[in-house]
Amino acid sequence: MPWLVREGRVVASLEIADTPATRRVGLLGRxxxxxxxxxxxxxxxxxxxxxxxxxxxxxxxxFTIISVTRMSPWRLGRWRRKAHAVLETEAGCLRSWGVKxxxxxxxxx
Numbered sequence: 433m434p435w436l437v438r439e440g441r442v443v444a445s446l447e448i449a450d451t452p453a454t455r456r457v458g459l460l461g462r463x464x465x466x467x468x469x470x471x472x473x474x475x476x477x478x479x480x481x482x483x484x485x486x487x488x489x490x491x492x493x494x495f496t497i498i499s500v501t502r503m504s505p506w507r508l509g510r511w512r513r514k515a516h517a518v519l520e521t522e523a524g525c526l527r528s529w530g531v532k533x534x535x536x537x538x539x540x541x
Contacts, residue, residue, distance in 0.1 A: 436468055436519075437538040443529040444468045444521070446539060459486065464522055470539070472517035477509045485523035490515035495537045500526055 434446040445467030449455045455471050463483055471477065477488055482505040490499045490512040498514055502523050519537070531537070 433541075435540045436470075437540050438529070438531055438535055442540070443531065444525070446470055448472070448539075459520060465520070468519050468521045468525070470517055470519050474518040475513070475515040476511040477503070477518050477520065479503045479505045479507045479509075482506070487521045487523055487526040489519040489521075489526060489531065491517040491519060491537065495539070497531065497533050497535050497537065500531075500533055 434448060435442045436444045436446045447467065447469045449458060449469060449471045455474060458471060458477070459465060459469060460481055475490070479486060485502060485504045488501045488503055488509060489497045492498050492514055493516045495517070499512060501509065503509055
C-alpha cells in the first residue's frame, strides 16, 4: 500500500487514481475516505454527486503543494495551470496532518 509522506513522516495511507477510469470515479459513491486519494495527471476536480466535503491540494510535478481548497459537494473546482496532480482528503484532514501550501510530499511503498 502506498503512503503519503511529508518531511520524512507518514501522514496517511494513499490510493492512486492514474487511469482515466479511476480518475473519473474518484471518490464518487463513497461516504468518506481513510487517508487520501491522488489523481494524476489532473489539474482540477469537481464534487458533483459527492456525499461529503473534501480538502483539495493541487501539486506540481515535484509534488509540491501549490494550492489548498476546501470544496463542498456539488461544486466545480478551479483549473490550475501548473498542477500535475490533485490530492483529495476528507475536509479537515490536511490541516490536522499539518500539510500546507509549499510543502513537498512524497509517495512511499
